[in-house]
Amino acid sequence: MIHDLELLQVGKTYPDGTVAVSGFDLKVEKGEFVAFLGPSGCGKSTTLRMIAGFEDITQGEILIKGRNVSRTPPEKRPTSMIFQNYALFPHMTVRQNIGFGLDIKKMPKADKDSKVDRILDMFDLTAFAERKADKLSGGQRQRIALARGLVVEPEILLLDEPLGALDANLRRIIQNELKLLQRELGITFVFVTHAQSEALGLSDRVVVMSNGIVEQISPPKELYRRPATRFVADFIGSNTIIEGRPVGLAEAGSYAHLETPLGLIKGRGPAGAGLAVIPAEAFRITPSGAAHEIRFAGTVTARQLVGSVGHLRVRLSDDREISVETHSGTPEAQALTPGSTVTLGVDPEAITLIPA
Incomplete structure (x- = not known):
């Protein structure tokens, strides 16, 4: 069976000997929503960056749709990444920001405009299309970042704590929109967060990490009810041990x-x-x-x-x-x-x- 994403003993060791990630194995099915959960410094964002190609791996292999992309540059991988700070261009309009990835792909202008118009409508951003991105609210900027990531039609959407900068109420609203969007589009999502509620509420499976290793991979209910290690029992929920x-x-x-x-x-x-x-x-x-x-x-x-x-x-x-x-x-x-x-x-x- 070919999976959308496979990590085979993936690891990252820095030149000074620091091990950021060790022996990471994972198989992700098409349309699955997988969350990487753990405390700061556990290796979850490093793993996401290795999948995207922004960080080199030092061991193992990364496969997307059965194709080894371990040494493939980011722009040639069928992934799109959304960062916590959105990484929008403040001097560009909303339309220009969303179309930037299509410009990189050298898509003909008529085709690009059609795609951008369609996704502006999907995210209810048409009225703001000609405004500069830095003049909009946090929730609107988050939608722009999602639109820019999805307009290039990636096989896998990678999200690195994309809701961390939002206040609690807006965060809940975007969480709901995110899950509905993922179900509607059927795209594989890999989502990094340190918030248990996000991981347990949004994902089909949760990968719990600590100190660069995978502690447990389970559906949210099983993870909560049946922790496999002491770290997971301490980290998830409120347990007596x-x-x-x-x-x-x-x-x-x-x-x-x-x-x-x-x-x-x-x-x-x-x-x-x-x-x-x-x-x-x-x-x-x-x-x-x-x-x-x-x-x-x-x-x-x-x-x-x-x-x-x-x-x-x-x-x-x-x-x-x-x-x-x-x-x-x-x-x-x-x-x-x-x-x-x-x-x-x-x-x-x-x-x-x-x-x-």
Whole structure:
């Protein structure tokens, strides 16, 4: 099967020996939306620049539509890249900015004008076509950057934190437009972000990176519910991580067990795993609890109600404090105040066991 994009053991090591990216493997299908997620300096933008051809690779291969482009210059790759600062030309009009890539391709003027007119209309920019780009709002400049990237009809659109400069409300609006646009056009998107909400909300799959290596590649729901490494468990969501000693072997289709300072915990994961990961929203405040639940006793140290969500801090019997999220409208949540004793129940199905 030919994929839109393949990275085969791609790596980048700088002359001073610094390893920016190591052993990156990825296969992206046509029309897929893939997000690279991780903290600053993890290698996600470097990887995107290697795909675009703006950064040389020092190991591995990059294939687009089955063709090795590892040594192909950027202008000859079927990609288009959008940067966080938009990289628009302030002295050019909106029309000139959008048509710039077609000028580079030496497209006949009539064909270029037709394409630019069509994409101006698609992005609702026709009324601003003759204005200078630097005179427009952040949201309008973002649309210009997207239009300029798409007008050249790339096989793959590469986006390097393109929403980072927008305020929160405008960011949400553009996020929605971006996902609808990607579905409508069917173009493969590779998107770099450090914002979890963007990666989990927009993408079909998320690549989590740290220190130049890939920690996990999963659909958003699986990534959130089943972290594969401690880094992912710490980085994604709000999880309680409990260390313990593996007890026995997990049978096919059953739970693995972990002996911890808080008692026996069982969950989904490999035999021999030494950490239990419990999402904040998996805890249930209960006076008794179902028979199959794992139960913890604790004391509420803080409570904050934000809309329909109640955020609790609870100190457990071993003095660790954990985060608990519950519906703020439940009688149990309403009755809790700092100092209240509480019993927390967790379904073992919501617990993931991972290697220590």
